[in-house]
Amino acid sequence: MKKRLIIIAGAFSISFLIMGALSLFSIERLNKYTYFSRLTDKSGFVLEKIFGAEKSIRDIDRTERGYMITKDTMYVRFLYNSFDSLRNNIRDLKEITTDNAELQRTITLINATASTRIAAAKDNVAYVDSNKTSTLSKYYFDSRQLMIDCSKLLRKIHDSENILKDKRLREEQLYETLTTRTIKWLLLLFCLITLFLLILLIIELKNRMKFQEQLQAKVIDLRRSHEELQEIAFVAAHDLQEPLRKIQIFSNMLLYQKTDFIDETNRENLQRINNSALRMQSLITDLSSLTSLTKVDEVKKEVDLNRMLQFILLDIDEKVVDKGATVTVSYLPFINGFENQLKILFNALLDNALKFSRTDAKPAISITSDVTNGMELFDINPNLKQQKFNRIIITDNGIGFEKQFIAKMFQIFQRLHQQESGYDGKGIGLALCLRIMANHEGYIVADGHSQQGACFKLFFPIES
Template sequence: MNAAAFPTIASGDFHQIFELVPAPFLVIKADAPVFTIADANNAYLHATFTDKDSIIGKGIFDIFPGSPEDSSEITGVERLRLSLNKVLATHKPHKLDTIRYDISVPDGSFIERYWNATNIPVMEGSAVKYIVHTVEDITNKVLQDRADIESLDRFRSMVMQAPIAMGVLRGRDMVIESANHALLELWGKTKDVIGLPLLQGLPEIEGQPFPLLLMQVMETGEPYHGYEAKAMLTRNGVLEECYFNFVYAPYREDNGIITGVTVTASEVTGQVRTKKELQISEKRFRNFVTEADVATAVYRGEDMVIELANDAMLKLWGKDDTVIGKKLEQALPELEGQPFMDLLRSVYTTGNTYKATEDRADLIIDGVLQSGYFNFSYKALRDAEGNIYGILNMAVDVTDLVLERRKLKESEQRLKIATEGTGVATWDLNLKTKDIIYTPRLNEIFGHPHNTVLTHPEMKTQVLAEDLHLLDKAFEKAVHTGIYGYEARIRWADNSIHWIRTQGRVIFDQDGTPARMLGIMVDITEQKETSEQLRASEEKYRTLAAELEQRVLERTNDLEAANAELVRSNDELEQFAFITSHDLQEPLRKIRTFSNMLSEQDKDKLSDRGRSYLDKVSISAQRMSELIKALLNFSRLRVSQEEFQSVDLNRVLDDVLIDFELLIKQKNARVVNEGLPVIEGIPLQMNQLFYNLLSNALKFTNPELVPRVVLSSHRLSPSELQGYPMLNPAYDFVEIIVADNGIGFGQEYADKVFEIFQRLHDRNTYEGTGIGLALCNKIVMNHKGQISARSEEGAGASFHIILPVRQ
């Protein structure tokens, strides 16, 4: 700019224009190093909190000395001085981008300010006469950029410190751009792999499905969720078999182009192995029951449904395997009137084990009602939480032993009567001469023919040496009491061992000296063998029962350990979801705040396209905020949050209808309740369930029809319940149907609608987060139920919710 063309400062026309210019201007004399202020327009005075009287004719650095708090490597004062000197030296304009130059206020303090400045020389001949100093206040932008960077740094720090493994892969080579400590530890790698292509950093995954899955996500833009996926990773120099839950999500730039994939993963190797071990344990338990020699059965639930029964138990009952899956009282109707069902219910209620010895049971075997005798036990089975879910029944058929014992007793009675009446197997011993008189039956007892003549010493020699002391002890006792008796073993000529029992009385002479003994003798070998068999059978039963009880205990401990690990993992994921959603909300709030400010303050300065873009930013920010809130609610949804209680679903529906009252009137919709049941549930979750179902029905209405939603319910019969093998048959269930006449959808999408983030329609036509039905599915699963959808495109949809009446 030439000074000849630069009007005098006092020129009226120039001064009026100069004052009206909206950009801040300052005219400085080229009298370095003072740089006297020649003039300043109103915009500059307003921006610097000054007036003309206080600055005109004074050096710029005297008026604006800079702040002592400016800790920049080169202060704003120094940068401005260098720029002014450069203009004087080069005669060319010079720009200063983002210079910090704090402005003092009347109280002596400084306000932090950032500027873009331009210094333009005004030439007079070959010399610079003035310098036009113009500035743009960019303080708000700098401070906002700083806040955004700090927010981004906090988010990155949170990711790097997150307990769950996270990372970012870039480009088609999947270069490892970032990976937090948890992900590096999961891979078994160090920070050296950052910056390397994935297959170079983790060469062992070549040939495994993960590279193809990553490319699929990058090409389609669809996230991929992996659950308990197997991976072979080299960790600590060893190739290990590992299992993971992970998510591959597309990484999009601001322009929407996908440039990479974000990886989120958690290792579940321990849980998977525990699950497999539990499955093996369950299989072993079933095999043990099935292959046990002892009759064994397992009854589940209060109705005593036969879940397991081995061949020995089926044989004992006189039934085949068609009884498995039936209630015990249906499979064995002959138990009615007998005590066993009451005993089972008592064990199920109290948890106290019941044991019986030689109890009678009447069973229909081969079409005939027969009586038998059994040693058996009823033992309560408990799950990992200690709740009783069934009864273990073990039994031994001792009918033959009981009947044999009865026969022995009857035989003993008959023998006693016969002996007392006829003198069979009696003996008379002269204690002085040792002569003995006996009946022929005694020869048979000692294994000799009837015509054999035996002496008392010969009989004594057949007694086993280790039992002789029993005879001596019995005689010593008889001298004092007059009663003689013992049991001992004898050896026959064929070396077989037999048991004898003898009983008698001592006959004393006039002097009180023992003179004779009279008695009887019987062979008790068969009775002893029967008793030994019974003892061995009972010992075998006790051993098997103890072993099975130990296995049940081990299985229960395994379940408790797996449950504790899952609870810990869920708690960590829930905490991480809360922290993540909170930090994500903060940038969104700023986006929405500044979008609103821009819309309100500078709306007239924007083009139609600019205003359209600004509206899209606000709408997208609002939608993402709602999505984050919905995700947080979804991650927090757990059964243990509240106690189950009686819930009247009619009242729940009434409360939900109040929330939709305005929308129902707007759409002229009809909601018909044909009657809902009272169940045990979590009230808040039931409210969420019906809210989301009604929200869907009122959202996807057919514009050509009056919207109509019908809610009905009925209790499932046993035959209907068989169509749902995933449900526990020990419970009573109700089916609730929510049907509408809306736009519907293809039946092939009936399962997909319950997946998180799944949408069948464009969000510009039908708003929503894609989480509502996934939330419904999770609530129903929490209540041990099942949800399904039936629909035809253009013909409405119906949702079928099956829930247990009691938990």
């Protein structure tokens, strides 16, 4: 399932990369199309101004001749309007072609020729006004030649700009076609990738639904098994107690009422039977306590561990005095948890520290706390390294243990010391601690060395 998720994530990444590359390509094509479109529009504007300048030159020639023939002042007014129109068109041409040095030089030449043409036309009008004959002046012939020269220059610009406009128009049409095609292919590819990812997601969803059904079936089986275990625990806690009590009663009757008929060997055997029954009864009681922790009926509340430890130490004060032990407790945090379970937890850990003490040293027990992250729990769950925890550390100077037995210590009915070693224990205390920490969504970690003491670290998650 994880592999399929990686494939889907990879497909999404590739699709986004392709989409990004095609989008950039489309933007580049669109920019090219826009660029050539602007150039084409610019060429059209240049041609428009050239056409205007040519028209102004023709208007100057026509109105000049009209005034020479009729001497009507209306032609003079039209003539001067044509002068202004020619100057404006040449000025606009110069402004919109600043990026073309060659064209600027030609326009400068046209401007000079046009200025000379205008001056010659003004001189010719003055000549006509002062001369009563119909003889054509030198100014008229000069102005005619200047008009021809100016028209040639304008025609030259007109032809070159037409060629440039045709070229730009072809480029514009090419990039318009390319842009359209690119967008079409982009949409097609996007649809294909989306369809492919949709199929992958549907397949993954079906697989997850199937896995969910299987998981649900296993949860039902697990719940049924759990209920069966609870029934077994109930039987162990109640129905099995009665036969054990009868064994104890009858063995005691033989021991204390038939003393004349029982020799010493049989008396020892009966005593062993009685002791075994007592031990069996204690084990059943502890097993019942462990199984009862799997079903939590208690409500979580804020627990002051400092106050709780005071009561626990009062309860075990007699053991502490008998052992000559010292218990040092620093300030402990408030924990949101099950108070009764926390009492069992700390009681079990303190009982172990007192029980497994060395004969050559008085027990010294220390309980401290701090706030830390989950780096120490990396081997249990790497995702916990950023989680914040209230860490409570319980250390002692007892007999300790070998590190290879750490995993075994938390298993039910697993003892590191045999009964003959002189250390009493049933192998269920640490299993209770592990279960209680699990109920609090926390963790318990053990460390120690043989004959150098033990250290138990409790990690309670800090709720954000």
